[in-house]
Amino acid sequence: MAGATRPERPLSPHVSIWRWHVTMATSILHRVTGVGLYGGMILFCFWLMAVAAGPEAYEPVGAFLAGPIGQIGLYLIVAAFAYHLANGIRHLVFDTGNGLKPADAETTAWFAILFAVAAPIGLWALVTFGG
Numbered sequence: 001m002a003g004a005t006r007p008e009r010p011l012s013p014h015v016s017i018w019r020w021h022v023t024m025a026t027s028i029l030h031r032v033t034g035v036g037l038y039g040g041m042i043l044f045c046f047w048l049m050a051v052a053a054g055p056e057a058y059e060p061v062g063a064f065l066a067g068p069i070g071q072i073g074l075y076l077i078v079a080a081f082a083y084h085l086a087n088g089i090r091h092l093v094f095d096t097g098n099g100l101k102p103a104d105a106e107t108t109a110w111f112a113i114l115f116a117v118a119a120p121i122g123l124w125a126l127v128t129f130g131g
Contacts, residue, residue, distance in 0.1 A: 023102075026109040030087045033080040033116075040077040075120045083116030 018024075050061040064070045090108045093099050099108055 021106065022109045022113070023105050026087055026090075026112060029083065029113070033084045033087075036076070036080045037084060040080065043073075043077075075124075078120040078123055079116045082119035083112055086112035086115045 047061060047065075050058045065074065087109075090099070090112055093108070094105075099105060
């Protein structure tokens with residue numbers, strides 16, 4: 001094969017040609033939240049070890065989680081879980097052959113994103129004010 005020429009292959013369009021749309025963002029966000037949930041699970045295990053170790057070990061962990069950085073982290077973990085759940089259900093529906101029209105896919109993509117924003121707020125309200 002030495003000296004053989006390769007046939008000309010079509011080149012993929014440059015990224016700037018593609019119009020950005022929400023379903024592209026949901027695909028990327030699904031992968032990012034999946035990775036984030038792995039990290040969240042590791043932190044959850046550390047939290048469980050602190051709880052099991054007793055009040056002295058849990059006190060600094062509880063103080064950190066009650067602070068602003070801990071609260072933001074908890075919000076992001078719950079939001080990642082909510083988004084990953086909603087988008088996973090969305091893909092299960094896609095597997096049945098439903099919701100594949102571009103308008104339907106875009107609507108369900110926005111629902112998954114809005115659910116990820118609203119679910120942590122709803123959970124916080126339930127825990128804080130619920131009975």
